Amino acid sequence: MSEKKQKKKELIMDCALDLFASKGFYTTTIGDIAQALKMSVGNMYNYFKSKDILAQEIIRYISGYLGQKLKEINESDLSTEEKTRKIIEVYFKTAQIKPEMIDYFLRIYLSNREVFKESCEGMICVNEFVTEIMIYFEEGVQKGDLRDQDFFSAFGLFMGYLGGMVFLNGEKILPKDLDSYVDDISFNVYKALSA
Amino acid sequence: MSEKKQKKKELIMDCALDLFASKGFYTTTIGDIAQALKMSVGNMYNYFKSKDILAQEIIRYISGYLGQKLKEINESDLSTEEKTRKIIEVYFKTAQIKPEMIDYFLRIYLSNREVFKESCEGMICVNEFVTEIMIYFEEGVQKGDLRDQDFFSAFGLFMGYLGGMVFLNGEKILPKDLDSYVDDISFNVYKALSA
Amino acid sequence: MSEKKQKKKELIMDCALDLFASKGFYTTTIGDIAQALKMSVGNMYNYFKSKDILAQEIIRYISGYLGQKLKEINESDLSTEEKTRKIIEVYFKTAQIKPEMIDYFLRIYLSNREVFKESCEGMICVNEFVTEIMIYFEEGVQKGDLRDQDFFSAFGLFMGYLGGMVFLNGEKILPKDLDSYVDDISFNVYKALSA
Amino acid sequence: MSEKKQKKKELIMDCALDLFASKGFYTTTIGDIAQALKMSVGNMYNYFKSKDILAQEIIRYISGYLGQKLKEINESDLSTEEKTRKIIEVYFKTAQIKPEMIDYFLRIYLSNREVFKESCEGMICVNEFVTEIMIYFEEGVQKGDLRDQDFFSAFGLFMGYLGGMVFLNGEKILPKDLDSYVDDISFNVYKALSA
DNA sequence: GATGAATGAGCTTTCATTCAT
């Protein structure tokens, strides 16, 4: 595929991400996306063979983006406690500057199984992201900072918590800014996970 | 409304809950529900004015059910730590015997804003459930068992965590039975929230 | 299915038969048919689950109609030679008063394999018609009137010939009326098939 | 037009013939043909102004091919009876080595009037083929071998019969090989047409 | 000549909702 075509694919994904996240998967039509991009409906299909496939490529794209951010944290020489906080900061920062990403993850990817069933079974499509969390956890355990428990229990706590907070924020239920919860949350998470 | 009509409404809600939770809101048609109940499409509209309203009544029904369970726990004279564990047990038990309920909450209610916008703003429709969590938290704080932090941060931790675990379980990603995580999770949650 | 619904199904089939035969399968839209019947597009699908299925039911309907006519001839006590002529007459008469039927058979059924592949394999959907030709042939052979040759060779001659003539007629290539060929054709066919 | 361009046109026609015959005219896309030829969609239009025109040129090409074969037979000094048999042999042989040709004739040309309406009215596009049959017939009559009947009646018999047999063969309904019917069919045809 | 992105009209099918019975 040409450089140019790849660029355009990303443009489409960016736009679709926005629309899906804000309006929902089924309530956003291919026509909506095409219109927002000022291109024709038919041409959309030169880039993505179906609406489902578009949705699948988007989640991979998001997972790649977040995975990259976490990778940088994992590769830094911060302490486990500092890493914990950094992860939360990155997550919340993303939720603030690219809220669509987190929204997409929580509301589109996690909730529309039918759409992702075929090519995203298990966690294939969010692999890059999950892997980094796994690395964070296992290194923390090895250093003796984190308690050696079932990974999924730890993962559920961490990600469930962050997802829940971003969700509450999105619903405008939180009385304060997301940022102002970073202290509390870092404290809670580390307290829960530490050895 | 007659007793009989109310009974039938609940029958419809039960059935719709099942279908929505397993197939998704937009991928379940009124016809699917009618067929499963062996009643006519037209008659469905004698009980619920629209598909959206049906979905809204279902979430209220679920919130009422779970709220009632929590209320019993709150009214018992268990310690805060024991209550924490009980709540987790109730949540997981529900996820096992009525998985549709939790699924509906996580995948239908939380993800399809458009559907619940009108009459479920804020958390009106899950009021009964949230209120009990609030009571659990505030009593724990008053007794000096739980640290006095922002309620939403605590709520996000608790519910995000549980939701995350049930989600992972539903995706068949967890290597073990949900029950076997109760110890870990109770420990983590209480560790995080305790004073 | 109610009597009334069955009647309407036949109305739709009649109309679709007309349109398919005159305009072709792919060039006739469901909308065209609905419009001709002054009904909505959506309602069409309450009677036939898909365009393909509609086409399949039509060919069965035609086969039934022609099969019935042939059955009457087979059950009469005419001589084989007279039956031969009668069959040709019935075929041509149908081609004149219900030309759509023969056209549908020749141009829609025989030419659009994709459409009929699923449920009309072999000759299932034209079974009733073919069976009567088979009876005509076998009885003729038994009586010693027709030469005992491979059925399909005889069938190909008879039906290919008739089809070809109706085709030429439809193309307005024949200089004379179809009827005026009955003598020639009866003579040719009987000459070819007779013992 | 350059020699080279003409060669390429024939390449395209060969390929399109294959695809149209096997998949149908409307179910074969210009893209399918281009892909099979490893050329671009746009370039196809440098050779044929439209899909319809491509289809029309193909039928002329087929008619020319078969007409040539028949011409050779007509110009030989065989008896009428032998010519009859030869024609059948050539037709069946073509059906065996280039089945697409006969299929195209039967299923694409004869059934999609809309496509050939413009430039193939009457039998213009199959002129070369029909002319040879006409010569065969008229010479046979002149020699006193064939009965002097309406040409179209004879043509319908001959071509309808052959078409029907090839059709049955294509549908895999015939229990035996096409070749093994040559005797029967030659006998039947000559019996029917002879003086 | 060659490419393939772009267009846009059009098609089949679906479905929430209404309404006559």
Next chain:
DNA sequence: AATGAATGAAAGCTCATTCAT
């Protein structure tokens, strides 16, 4: 209360054809 035929507005997707490069 109950039925299910009827409506009609979309939606996803396809494809012949054009056009800039």
